Amino acid sequence: MSRDMLPTLRQLQYFRALADAGNFRKAAESLGISQPSLSQQIANLEKVLRVALIERGRAGAILTAAGREVLSRSVGILEDVKSVVGIAEQVGSGALGTYRLGASATFGPYLLPSVVRQLHSDHPTLRLFIRDGRPSDLLEDLFSGRLDLVLSQLPVLSSELNVIRLFREPLFLAVSRDHRLAARKNVEDMDLAGETLLVLSNGFSLHAQLVELAQTLGATLQRDYEGSSLDALRQMVAMNMGVTLLPALYAQSEVGPNDGDVALIPFRQGRVSRSIGLIWRRSSRNPPAFDAFSDQIRTVVRTKFSDILHLEG
Amino acid sequence: MSRDMLPTLRQLQYFRALADAGNFRKAAESLGISQPSLSQQIANLEKVLRVALIERGRAGAILTAAGREVLSRSVGILEDVKSVVGIAEQVGSGALGTYRLGASATFGPYLLPSVVRQLHSDHPTLRLFIRDGRPSDLLEDLFSGRLDLVLSQLPVLSSELNVIRLFREPLFLAVSRDHRLAARKNVEDMDLAGETLLVLSNGFSLHAQLVELAQTLGATLQRDYEGSSLDALRQMVAMNMGVTLLPALYAQSEVGPNDGDVALIPFRQGRVSRSIGLIWRRSSRNPPAFDAFSDQIRTVVRTKFSDILHLEG
DNA sequence: AAGTTTGATAGGAATTTCCTATGTCTCGGG
DNA sequence: CCCGAGACATAGGAAATTCCTATCAAACTT
Numbered sequence: 001m002s003r004d005m006l007p008t009l010r011q012l013q014y015f016r017a018l019a020d021a022g023n024f025r026k027a028a029e030s031l032g033i034s035q036p037s038l039s040q041q042i043a044n045l046e047k048v049l050r051v052a053l054i055e056r057g058r059a060g061a062i063l064t065a066a067g068r069e070v071l072s073r074s075v076g077i078l079e080d081v082k083s084v085v086g087i088a089e090q091v092g093s094g095a096l097g098t099y100r101l102g103a104s105a106t107f108g109p110y111l112l113p114s115v116v117r118q119l120h121s122d123h124p125t126l127r128l129f130i131r132d133g134r135p136s137d138l139l140e141d142l143f144s145g146r147l148d149l150v151l152s153q154l155p156v157l158s159s160e161l162n163v164i165r166l167f168r169e170p171l172f173l174a175v176s177r178d179h180r181l182a183a184r185k186n187v188e189d190m191d192l193a194g195e196t197l198l199v200l201s202n203g204f205s206l207h208a209q210l211v212e213l214a215q216t217l218g219a220t221l222q223r224d225y226e227g228s229s230l231d232a233l234r235q236m237v238a239m240n241m242g243v244t245l246l247p248a249l250y251a252q253s254e255v256g257p258n259d260g261d262v263a264l265i266p267f268r269q270g271r272v273s274r275s276i277g278l279i280w281r282r283s284s285r286n287p288p289a290f291d292a293f294s295d296q297i298r299t300v301v302r303t304k305f306s307d308i309l310h311l312e313g
Numbered sequence: 314m315s316r317d318m319l320p321t322l323r324q325l326q327y328f329r330a331l332a333d334a335g336n337f338r339k340a341a342e343s344l345g346i347s348q349p350s351l352s353q354q355i356a357n358l359e360k361v362l363r364v365a366l367i368e369r370g371r372a373g374a375i376l377t378a379a380g381r382e383v384l385s386r387s388v389g390i391l392e393d394v395k396s397v398v399g400i401a402e403q404v405g406s407g408a409l410g411t412y413r414l415g416a417s418a419t420f421g422p423y424l425l426p427s428v429v430r431q432l433h434s435d436h437p438t439l440r441l442f443i444r445d446g447r448p449s450d451l452l453e454d455l456f457s458g459r460l461d462l463v464l465s466q467l468p469v470l471s472s473e474l475n476v477i478r479l480f481r482e483p484l485f486l487a488v489s490r491d492h493r494l495a496a497r498k499n500v501e502d503m504d505l506a507g508e509t510l511l512v513l514s515n516g517f518s519l520h521a522q523l524v525e526l527a528q529t530l531g532a533t534l535q536r537d538y539e540g541s542s543l544d545a546l547r548q549m550v551a552m553n554m555g556v557t558l559l560p561a562l563y564a565q566s567e568v569g570p571n572d573g574d575v576a577l578i579p580f581r582q583g584r585v586s587r588s589i590g591l592i593w594r595r596s597s598r599n600p601p602a603f604d605a606f607s608d609q610i611r612t613v614v615r616t617k618f619s620d621i622l623h624l625e626g
Numbered sequence: 627a628a629g630t631t632t633g634a635t636a637g638g639a640a641t642t643t644c645c646t647a648t649g650t651c652t653c654g655g656g
Numbered sequence: 657c658c659c660g661a662g663a664c665a666t667a668g669g670a671a672a673t674t675c676c677t678a679t680c681a682a683a684c685t686t
Contacts, residue, residue, distance in 0.1 A: 006394050009322045010643090024664060037644050039665060049398060051405035055458070056664060057473075057596045058652065062458030064597065065410035066401055073397045077390060081319050084386045085362060088379050092364035097378035145368070145375030283370045284377065323674090337633060350675050352634060369633060371683060 009081060011045040012074040014038055015053065019071050023060040094288025096125040101293070102138035103130055103151040104205070106230065107276075110249045112151075114300045115293075122296065126289060136203035142281060149290065151297070153205035154275040162282045164294055165313040167301045170273040171245040172264040174237045181243075182263040189271060193218040196242035198233055201226040209274060210245060230254070237262045247274065248308045275312065322394060324358040325387040327351055328366065332384050336373040407601025409438040414606070415451035416443055416464040417518070419543065420589075423562045425464075427613045428606075435609065439602060449516035455594060462606065466518035467588040475595045477607055478626040480614045483586040484558040485577040487550045494556075495576040502584060506531040509555035511546055514539040522587060523558060550575045560587065561621045588625065 014031060018038065021027035028038040046053050053067035063071060090096040103112055108130065116128055131138070131147065139156070141147040156163055173192070175181050181191060197219040199210045207226075214221050222242045227233035231254070233244050238261040251264050267273075278294050280286070301309050327344060331351065334340035341351040359366050366380035376384060403409040416425055421443065429441055444451070444460065452469065454460040469476055486505070488494050494504060510532040512523045520539075527534050535555045540546035546557050551574040564577050580586075591607050593599070614622045 006322060006326075006391075006398065009319060013319075025662085033643090034645055035664075036646085036666080040643080043665085049401035049405075051401045052598065053401075055594065055596050055598075057458075057594065058663070059457050060663085062594075062596075065412055065461065065600065065602065066404035069400050069404050069410060070397055073393065073400065077393050077397070078319075080386065080390050080393065084383055084390070085319065087382050087386065088362035088364045088366075091379035091382050092362075097382060099378055144372050145370075148378065281368065281370070281375075283368050283375075285365065285368075287378065289378065336631095338631085346674090347676055348633075349635080349677085353674080356634085371632075373632085 005048050007045050007048050011041050014041045016074055098127040099148045100129045101149045102147040103132050104135050105132045106247050106250050107151055108132040110253045114304055115296050119296045134203040135205045150279045154277045156279050161279050163277050163279050165277045166297055168273045168275050168310040168312050170248045172251045174246045174262045175243045176238055176240040184265050186266050186268045189217055195219045196222050198222050198236050198242040198244040201228050252308050318361050320358050320361050324354050327354045329387055411440040412461045413442045414462045415460040416445050417448050418445045419560050419563050420464055421445040423566045427617055428609050432609045447516040448518045463592045467590045469592050474592050476590050476592050478590040479610055480625050481586050481588050481623040483561045485564045487559045487575045488556045489551055489553040497578050499579050499581050502530055508532045509535050511535050511549050511555040511557040514541050565621055
């Protein structure tokens with residue numbers, strides 16, 4: 001009976017039933033308990049609240065002023081609690097909830113707006129908070145629980161994480177307008193031999209891929225300056241500091257068909273590309289909403305970006 | 314674990330503590346319970362809600378999407394419950410609450426507006442719902458719990474009821490303008506001998522008093538038509554169907570000093586009067602607010618009606 | 627590899643809730 | 657005026673829940 005003692009939900013339920021029924025016996029019956037149990041719980045509630053809620057008289061149970069105040073609030077509280085059960089169920093079934101998605105900077109501006117828009121119309125109560133950043137930072141936030149999902153280039157190498165492949169995004173060769181390859185309709189892997197390849201800084205997933213590619217094809221890596229954004233990289237290419245590979249989504253949207261400050265050349269057969277997938281903690285158990293998200297992304301890729309991207313999985 | 318099973322407030326409290334602390338051990342400590350107890354209650358909560366709220370991992374306890382939804386609502390619910398405790402305490406101390414007062418029709422228009430106004434400025438959170446009606450109906454509503462208080466003429470004759478005398482209200486003799494007593498400055502009881510006395514219908518407390526008075530003083534009761542309001546009575550008097558006695562408050566306010574359709578004559582020494590008091594169920598235990606109400610009424614009588622009414626008790 | 631840290635599990639003690647039986651009070655009928 | 661009925665409180669013990677100690681399992685740390 002200490003100072004910060006709270007009434008029990010059960011007590012509030014019983015109290016409401018009592019107020020509805022108007023007397024202890026009927027209320028107890030409607031609750032499926034015995035009359036003494038009800039009397040006791042009501043007495044306890046009054047003890048916790050230190051105020052009489054019910055006037056016991058032959059006219060039955062009459063609410064006191066305190067009882068009336070407590071009743072109206074109790075009804076609200078009980079409804080709130082019931083609604084929590086409903087909410088929990090909805091979230092559990094993937095019909096509702098707010099999820100935090102981290103995405104490489106590339107997707108933020110080009111792909112995700114469509115996804116969010118479509119998601120909002122298909123599942124108005126499923127919300128997505130999107131944060132962008134370097135994939136390595138995003139993955140750390142995913143581990144620490146600050147994010148629920150990450151949309152990023154594969155592969156991702158942790159047994160803690162679950163990955164689903166979504167689509168493949170071709171890379172374009174970007175060269176300055178006066179580069180020897182600038183006029184080519186398309187290129188082969190081997191054409192890169194001897195070129196200086198500009199890359200993003202470590203922490204971006206393109207970094208690792210390009211480093212490997214450079215080694216395989218005999219290109220030289222420009223390591224003195226690593227770009228921190230695709231825009232920066234593009235400008236370096238325009239100034240002829242080297243060549244680079246740009247993801248199709250960025251290339252298509254930001255550089256434009258073929259009139260930008262750099263020339264974009266596709267690889268034959270789309271041989272050079274990166275794979276994009278959705279990643280989450282294995283311990284988050286793949287909630288239904290995650291499937292909804294990947295479905296939405298796939299749908300957007302199919303309906304709006306089928307000329308650029310290739311579905312996978 | 315049936316369908317309509319509700320989470321426990323304790324579970325919500327524990328869950329909030331867990332979300333705040335970020336891991337089970339610290340949360341259990343902050344709650345003053347052991348870690349297994351906390352684990353168990355959280356597991357039970359998840360079982361009731363049929364959804365995982367917490368992702369257990371080495372990074373500590375991470376909230377799932379469902380957990381985040383449930384958390385925000387839980388916080389609200391817990392605050393609501395805490396506020397109920399506070400509200401109950403305030404009502405118990407008479408600082409807050411809504412009380413239902415029944416009043417004879419006479420007081421509604423003349424006395425109570427001042428009381429309500431003053432009460433509202435002295436105790437803004439104490440509210441009074443006022444209903445008027447025949448005193449007998451009001452008393453029945455008081456018994457049945459539809460009213461908390463009745464302001465009515467005394468005496469009231471039930472051992473179930475508690476009564477506090479508030480003030481005494483003189484009665485005026487009302488006669489038609491051409492009545493033999495119309496010009497008198499004041500009258501004695503005996504002057505009523507032989508007169509035909511008009512009375513309110515049964516159920517009004519004035520009824521009993523006038524019936525008794527008529528018997529004592531040798532006046533004849535006009536029983537064919539009993540008025541259902543003081544206004545009706547007054548009009549019957551004006552038409553010279555008889556005389557009657559009108560309470561001072563009504564007389565003063567409704568008929569005006571001496572230019573109305575009937576002549577109002579005071580009794581010498583205010584010998585004929587009725588006593589007004591506040592009545593409540595003994596079983597309601599005289600809450601502090603009742604004292605506040607009687608104080609307010611007394612204050613209004615003293616400050617605004619001291620020329621008409623006489624304080625008592 | 628041993629020691630730490632984190633949460634789950636097991637089994638029994640402590641507390642709470644509930645039930646049956648009984649008590650008190652008041653009412654209404656014989 | 658007493659008796660039985662109706663309403664709620666009280667008492668004591670049974671049932672269920674909550675909690676604790678002890679122990680386990682898994683994953684870091686050192």
